[in-house]
Amino acid sequence: MVRTFSKSYGLLSLRVGYLVAHEPVLAPLRTILPFYRVSAVAQEAALAALGAHERVLRQCAETAEERDRLHRILLDQGWEAPASQGNFLWLPMTSGVERFTQFCADHGVVVCGKPGEGIRVTVAEPEANQAFAELAGKYREASR
Template identity: 90%
Template sequence: MSLNETVHPPLPEVVDAVLRTARTAHRTLDALGAGLCQALAAHLGVLPEHVLAGPGSGALLQQLFSTLTGPDTDTVHAWPSWEAYPMMAANAGSTTVRVPLTGYDHDLKAMADAVTDRTRMVLLCTPNNPTGTALDQERILRFLDRLPAHVTVVIDEAYRDFADPGAVADGIALHRADERVCVVRTFSKSYGLLSLRVGYLVAHEPVLAPLRSVLPFYRVSAVAQEAAIAALGAQEQVLRQCAETAEERDRLHRTLLDQGWEAPASQGNFLWLPMTSGVERFTQFCADHGVVVCGKPGQGVRVTVAEPAANQAFAELAGKYREAAV
């Protein structure tokens, strides 16, 4: 319960696509993923030339850091958020400006205030990893109104499919209306293709052009492409599975609140338990009883929603720990 993996394995039609494509693995096939980009464009209602597939959203984010930032530039993002952002910035030689959350949510006013002439990119993780909070459309629109033209806004929507539709902004609509906005999504979470490594970026040509020049070196495998296309064709089933996960998330959330834990409502496939101290002790207690969770010392513990039995096991451990600590 530590890696934000889905409990749902790939759907049968996805497995069939993997096996079918594997039989032609000795061929080049669609080397640059044109077919997948066309399928994504049709699915999203955007132009195919505005879509770029890559070997996971993390790889695409690293490419954005490498092409949009560099030495003597800043990247602004909320904190805590995905721990990979500072590492990606360091790889590109960029400096990160980490803006503390207000409560558990992005402080968009403070983030806008942190933007300077050095800023090249702003990251919005919604739902935010690890807190699970989401940004709605109006808040992001007001935020965009405060930003200068030279700043690219990257909306990381890795966990969007687990959110209540009315609670999270539509990054694709924001992209259509504003050339500064690009959206990164992944097939790793809701679609269950984590090990196949496939994600995509939706952006306008000024952002995509420098990424296309290195596309041959960041290709998505033919197997992953066909798996992703098959997964898109099973969108209704994928969303039903996400709804099941959300129900389990909310049930576990209510249980933890009843036990006396502080935990914000989440729109991801995980819950956040803020803890300024005792993180190591709690995570070790869970591990000693066969449950692995993600501890962030000095900040809190992130718990991935898993199978009902695993969620119940964690809830019982959390209750025992809480009783002993009070």
């Protein structure tokens, strides 16, 4: 099992995580360990994060609830959006990705567009998600 502290624990820039495995899996990895050192600050942050387990669980539950709320809104607007188990939603789009990405940016909302494939929308605080939902609705209406 490999676990990062990036999303759930909010330690993106510290690049810290852990691996739990049987010895036959670990043995070949031990030769490269010196190249993956973790700073003392990152270690302290990871330990503090592990000590905040209840808070992390609460944050994950809140994110999941908000993700599902945003997903329902987008489906109601007519978007095709597969269900997600992560902290983001995917809007498949074969065309118009650049236009929609720019439309969002022009209104102060950043999304990650992949031309010819779709838009990745990170689930954030309710106000930001609502702002995106309103823009998505306006864009969809204007595109009809």
